[in-house]
Amino acid sequence: MSLLLLAxxxxxxxxxxxxxxxxxxxxxxxxxxxxxxxASTENPINGLKRTGIEPxxxxxxxxxxxxxxQHLGVTExxxxxxxxxxxxxxxxxxGYVPGENGRSVIAGHVDGVDGPAIFWDLAKLQLGxxxxxxxxxxxxxxxxxxxxxxxxxxxxxTKVFGYTSSPELVLITCSGTxxxxxxxxxxxxxxxxxxxxx
Amino acid sequence: MKKILFxxxxxxxxxxxxxxxxxxxxxxxxKVRVVHASPDxxxxxxxxxxxxxxxxxxxxxxxxxxxxxxxxxxxxxxASGTEYAAGEGVLQADLAVEAGxxxxxxxxxxxxxxxxxxxxxSMEVSDGKAKVRVGHLSPDxxxxxxGVIGGDALFSGAExxxxxxxxxxxxxxxxxxxxxxxxxxxxxxxxTELAAxxxxxxxxxxxxxxxxxxxxxxxxxxxxPDGMPTTGLGTPNESQAMWLLLxxxxxxxxxxxxxxxxRFQQ
Numbered sequence: 001m002s003l004l005l006l007a008x009x010x011x012x013x014x015x016x017x018x019x020x021x022x023x024x025x026x027x028x029x030x031x032x033x034x035x036x037x038x039a040s041t042e043n044p045i046n047g048l049k050r051t052g053i054e055p056x057x058x059x060x061x062x063x064x065x066x067x068x069x070q071h072l073g074v075t076e077x078x079x080x081x082x083x084x085x086x087x088x089x090x091x092x093x094x095g096y097v098p099g100e101n102g103r104s105v106i107a108g109h110v111d112g113v114d115g116p117a118i119f120w121d122l123a124k125l126q127l128g129x130x131x132x133x134x135x136x137x138x139x140x141x142x143x144x145x146x147x148x149x150x151x152x153x154x155x156x157x158t159k160v161f162g163y164t165s166s167p168e169l170v171l172i173t174c175s176g177t178x179x180x181x182x183x184x185x186x187x188x189x190x191x192x193x194x195x196x197x198x
Numbered sequence: 199m200k201k202i203l204f205x206x207x208x209x210x211x212x213x214x215x216x217x218x219x220x221x222x223x224x225x226x227x228x229k230v231r232v233v234h235a236s237p238d239x240x241x242x243x244x245x246x247x248x249x250x251x252x253x254x255x256x257x258x259x260x261x262x263x264x265x266x267x268x269x270x271x272x273x274x275x276x277a278s279g280t281e282y283a284a285g286e287g288v289l290q291a292d293l294a295v296e297a298g299x300x301x302x303x304x305x306x307x308x309x310x311x312x313x314x315x316x317x318x319x320s321m322e323v324s325d326g327k328a329k330v331r332v333g334h335l336s337p338d339x340x341x342x343x344x345g346v347i348g349g350d351a352l353f354s355g356a357e358x359x360x361x362x363x364x365x366x367x368x369x370x371x372x373x374x375x376x377x378x379x380x381x382x383x384x385x386x387x388x389x390t391e392l393a394a395x396x397x398x399x400x401x402x403x404x405x406x407x408x409x410x411x412x413x414x415x416x417x418x419x420x421x422x423p424d425g426m427p428t429t430g431l432g433t434p435n436e437s438q439a440m441w442l443l444l445x446x447x448x449x450x451x452x453x454x455x456x457x458x459x460x461r462f463q464q
Contacts, residue, residue, distance in 0.1 A: 043388065045411075160426070
């Protein structure tokens with residue numbers, strides 16, 4: 001027991017919090033516009049909606065991430081549910097589907113009890129890095145355009161999971177220093193990516 | 199029919215309720231979508247608060263929703279490629295937007311009398327229903343109705359420049375038309391598929407002799423959770439030590455109970 005107590009006094013660096021200290025970027029060039037197709041005999045109202053794919057597998061080549069995607073909803077207290085292992089990621093399946101308009105959200109752990117988890121290196125992503133979503137019959141590629149680390153109390157859930165006029169993918173993991181009272185880290189690292197049109 | 203042409207002079211100041219659940223994260227952002235609906239105007243650059251935000255927007259194009267902070271923004275339109283000079287644009291307005299709301303800002307009318315038409319967009323729809331509204335943005339077209347061919351009008355007496363309220367309908371396929379109040383068809387929209395949980399805007403644009411529509415999706419419904427995910431199973435050293443302590447205690451208890459059990463068994 002005395003050995004264990006000594007271990008408790010030992011201070012070492014909390015790497016997750018160091019890594020997420022000064023992260024964040026956003027695209028600065030003007031937004032591209034949707035140009036209506038040339039007038040055709042087709043009804044312009046039809047074909048406006050996009051169909052997405054249910055994600056089965058996630059690949060982020062820039063940080064060597066390859067993960068199974070679980071389809072989860074909310075926990076008992078209403079939070080977005082996450083896998084109970086450190087290798088998989090979870091897609092918030094009651095929300096938007098990847099490839100549809102709107103922000104579809106995938107979350108993964110930053111660390112496990114013994115060290116790095118699937119989204120350990122998420123903070124290393126850079127503008128333009130590719131995120132690949134594989135579904136049953138189709139693969140979609142998204143490009144990272146924004147990263148932010150947001151204090152939990154300031155995180156705008158309705159925005160992060162909200163509607164957009166184009167398909168977006170959002171990746172979330174924990175960041176910031178550990179809040180022992182809450183039992184979770186103080187911030188969330190949020191990465192926004194937009195669909196690369198075929 | 200009620201026009202919801204918003205006046206820019208009406209400052210829509212948002213007062214955040216401090217009573218609302220303490221430090222709960224309120225949305226401080228609004229959504230704004232710009233539509234080029236001026237048939238004879240060139241492609242334009244749009245500056246928001248002096249910054250180039252949309253570049254080379256041609257007639258009939260839309261920007262999709264942009265996230266902008268709640269408050270009043272200086273929106274100014276220039277012919278594409280023109281050097282920016284405050285107040286020198288072909289069109290300028292101070293646009294007041296409220297947090298959590300969405301707006302369509304259309305540049306309408308012919309170039310010599312170009313004007314903004316602003317409407318608040320719906321970001322909700324009853325489960326399983328479709329919502330649609332129409333905008334009359336054709337400067338020289340007469341007032342029109344939009345309705346089912348051979349049936350009732352969904353929207354009556356839409357006039358330039360105006361955007362109607364929404365009508366909520368069953369998700370279905372409709373044979374619609376734009377027609378004059380006397381029933382003469384102006385533009386057929388047969389086989390219009392209105393999907394469930396979706397909000398649409400249909401804007402009639404261009405001059406009356408080449409009338410056409412821009413169709414936009416304003417919103418598609420989906421759920422969101424109440425809170426962000428808890429995405430770290432690990433804890434920094436301090437608490438790992440706590441766990442070790444706890445673990446140690448559990449082991450000790452386990453061992454001691456084993457010892458006791460052994461004694462009882464003996």
